[in-house]
Structures are given as C-alpha cells and as structure tokens.
Amino acid sequence: MKKRKWYMIFALILCISMIAGCGGGKTSSGAAKDITLNEVAHSIFYAPQYVAIENGYFEDEGLNVTLVTGFGADKTMTAVLSGEADIGFMGSEASIYAYSEGATDYAVNFAQLTQRAGNFLISREQIENFDWSMIKGSTVLGGRKGGMPQMVFEYILKKNGIDPAADLTIVQNIDFGSTAAAFSGGQGDYSVEFEPSATALEQEGDGYVVASLGESSGYVPYTAYCAKTSYISENAETIQSFVNALQKGMDYVAEHSPEEIAKVIQPQFKETDLDTITAIVTRYYEQDTWKDNLVFEEDSFMLLQNILQEAGQLEEYAPYEALVDNTFSEKAK
Numbered sequence: 001m002k003k004r005k006w007y008m009i010f011a012l013i014l015c016i017s018m019i020a021g022c023g024g025g026k027t028s029s030g031a032a033k034d035i036t037l038n039e040v041a042h043s044i045f046y047a048p049q050y051v052a053i054e055n056g057y058f059e060d061e062g063l064n065v066t067l068v069t070g071f072g073a074d075k076t077m078t079a080v081l082s083g084e085a086d087i088g089f090m091g092s093e094a095s096i097y098a099y100s101e102g103a104t105d106y107a108v109n110f111a112q113l114t115q116r117a118g119n120f121l122i123s124r125e126q127i128e129n130f131d132w133s134m135i136k137g138s139t140v141l142g143g144r145k146g147g148m149p150q151m152v153f154e155y156i157l158k159k160n161g162i163d164p165a166a167d168l169t170i171v172q173n174i175d176f177g178s179t180a181a182a183f184s185g186g187q188g189d190y191s192v193e194f195e196p197s198a199t200a201l202e203q204e205g206d207g208y209v210v211a212s213l214g215e216s217s218g219y220v221p222y223t224a225y226c227a228k229t230s231y232i233s234e235n236a237e238t239i240q241s242f243v244n245a246l247q248k249g250m251d252y253v254a255e256h257s258p259e260e261i262a263k264v265i266q267p268q269f270k271e272t273d274l275d276t277i278t279a280i281v282t283r284y285y286e287q288d289t290w291k292d293n294l295v296f297e298e299d300s301f302m303l304l305q306n307i308l309q310e311a312g313q314l315e316e317y318a319p320y321e322a323l324v325d326n327t328f329s330e331k332a333k
Contacts, residue, residue, distance in 0.1 A: 032064040033238050038076045038085035041176070042069045042268070044195050044280045045118035046223070048290055049089070050265040052249030060248075061241035072176055073147055080107055086231060087242065089113070091148035092224045092301070093308055096318045107226040110325045111243050111294035113250075114222040116214030116287055117152045120198040122183065122191045122207040130210040132160035135168055141179040141191040142170040148222060149213075151311040153192055156216045158310065183207060195280040196272055203276070214287045220307070221300040232325065240328050246294055247332040253290055258282040294329035 039046065052058055058065045070076030073090040077098055080088035088094075088107065095107045127134065135157070143150035150172065154164045164170060174182050180197035182188070184206045192213065193201065201207035225246070232239055253261055262278040269277055284290075298320045308314035 032059065032062055033241075034064045034066065035087060035238065035242065036066045036068060036085045037087045037089060038068045038070045038079045040070055040073050040076045040088075040090035040223070041194065042067075043118065044265065044269065044272075044277060045284060045289070046089070046113060047261055047265055047281055047284065048113060048249035048253045049246065050249075050268045051252045051261065052245045054264050054267055055249070055252065057245035057248040058242070061245045063238070063241055063245065065242075072144070077107065080226065080228060081105070083228075086235075087225055087227050087239075089223060089225050092221060092226070092296075092304055092323075093146070093148055093151070093313070095226050095323055096305065096308065096314065097146075099318045099323055100314070100316065105228050105230050106323070108229055108232055108323055108325050109224040109226045109296055110232065110239060110327075111225040111246060111329045112221050112291060112296040112300065113224065113246070113294065114289055115219050115291045115300075116289045117149070117212075117217050117220055117222055118284065118289065119149055119153075119192050119194045119213050120209045121211040121213065122193050122198060122201055123210045124189060124207060126208045127210045132156065132162060132211070132216070135190060136162060137168060138189040139169040139171060139187075141174060141183055141188040142172050143192060144176065145172055146311070146313045149192060149194075151307050151313065152213055152217050152220060152222070154311055155220075155307050156213060159216075195283070196269075196276060199276055199280055199283075212283075212287055214284075214289060219300070219303075221296060221304050224296055225294075236328075240331065243294060243328040243332045247329075250290060250292065250294065253285075254292060258285045261285070293333045295326050295333070296324045296329070298324070 070079055073094040076088045076090045077094040079085040092109050095109055099106045142153055157164050171188060179191050180193055180201055183191040198209050258281040259278055262274060262281045266274055266277055301320050301324055305314060305317050
C-alpha cells in the first residue's frame, strides 16, 4: 500500500532537486573529492563501513567522506533525492518506494553491505529455549510500518505460523531509538532492538536477548548503498572509488577477529566501552551478518520485494535492472 507521506516528500524533493547540484568525480586539481554519506543509523551493525573510515580506505581512494545520520530510511532517502546527501545507506525498500511513486531521478542501489537482520528480540525474563510460538498473546514494541525492521519481524512471525495482526499486539508509535527506554520504563512484554540497545538492556538487567532476527529470518538484503541515477552517471569514478574502499572494509572484517574489528571501530562509538563493542561485533560476526562482497544479487532483491508484498507495502514489483547496478561492486571484488 502506498504511503500518503511519500507523495508529500517527493513533491518537496522535485522542487529541491531542480536547484540542487551534483559533483563530478575527483577534482581536476587532484584534491580529495568531498562526499556526504547519509546513513540510516549509526550502529556497530555496519562495522565494515567504519573499518573503511578508520583505516583510511576512503582517503586512499581520494575521497573525503562526511558521515551524517538520518535516523530513518525515509529521512535518508529524502536527503539523497533532494541532493542534500550524495550517497544514502539504508534498507533498499526506500528505493523501491521512491521508484513506485514515480520519482524520475530515482535512487539506484550499487552495493549491498549486510545480508542478515541486525536486531534482536528482547524479553523481560530469561528464556533459554525460546520458541516463536511463545510470543502469541504478548505486546511487542516494534518498528515503523513499512520499514525493514518491522517487515522482517512480521516475515519471521508468518514463517512460524503467527498472524502479526491477530496473534499479538505490536506497538508501532514509538520513535526509532526510543523503544529501549520505553521497554525499560515498563512498556511491552518484548521489544525488537538493535545494538547497542540490546546489550545495554541486558547489562542493566532490564531485558534479555532471546532470539536473533538475523538468524530467524535467514539471508535478507537488509542494507545497501544508493545514489540518484544522475549522480551515478556523472560521478562513476567517485562511486567506484567509494565501493573500492568499502570492499577493503569488507575484506578486513572477513580476515580479522571480532576483537581486532572492535579496536578499529572504537573511535566511532566513544560512548561505548571496548568490551561491549567486542561483544556486539562478536554477536554479529557469529551470525554471518556481512557479505564477502558488495554485489546485490537478483534473488536477494526479489526476496526483499516478496517481504514488502507480504507486508502489504508493495502493489507492483520494481524491475531489478532499474534499481540495482552491480557494475562497481563486481569490479571491486
């Protein structure tokens, strides 16, 4: 089902896009190319990206990356389509929504980072042998309707024979990032949380991780990088350099231990102690969160659209060839 808010967003975007300019590759003087990257959230879940930043891989590729957090896929996509950001990093459902709403200079996905969901189901009590049937009749603090966290959660419920609308109550009116505090305050029997909130709730004794949505859902194309069609066309060299740096980050993560990865990305999470970062990286590492390369396979894209359709968020499937460009990720392998 299409969203009314997307009509309003894209009307604004069309106006802004007419006056927004796009850069074009590295500067003629040889100076580093400035890029604004808008990420949906700042999370250890995206460790390879932060490895690429902290190890200087973007600088090695001649890029000066400014990282901005959008706090929501809709906000990140708006930043990309309006020209406020050059590259967006979020769930690819946002690019499908934009395309289906008729955006002309739409966003194209050119690199996939994560292949599993990065959130966890938190219970008020420890449950050693959790089964999804136990969630029936409960109240769960969930995610935004139409967003990947919520849709993957519903996808898991359906896989386990649970009707998201009839078998439990899912609270969806709490802002992203505020559900952990609401859960600590007594709301809900369960909460779906990203890191570091999941580990923080455990450390505070307010909740316990009883299930990994990443493990329960299987391989799902959870997050990817995208840019406007025009930006990619006009800045192919820049996109290739960006993807090359990301691939180096992926390679580092694949070849090093969680302890080594945690030490590298620690400057990105100064409010979190190293032991906690290591524990979180280990949790993601062990569930095979990150791909070996950045190629966004067609089967993964179709699975994503199947999830959207089952969630009632998609009326017509978008063409893979229009919304995915693997030219850069294939070359970076």
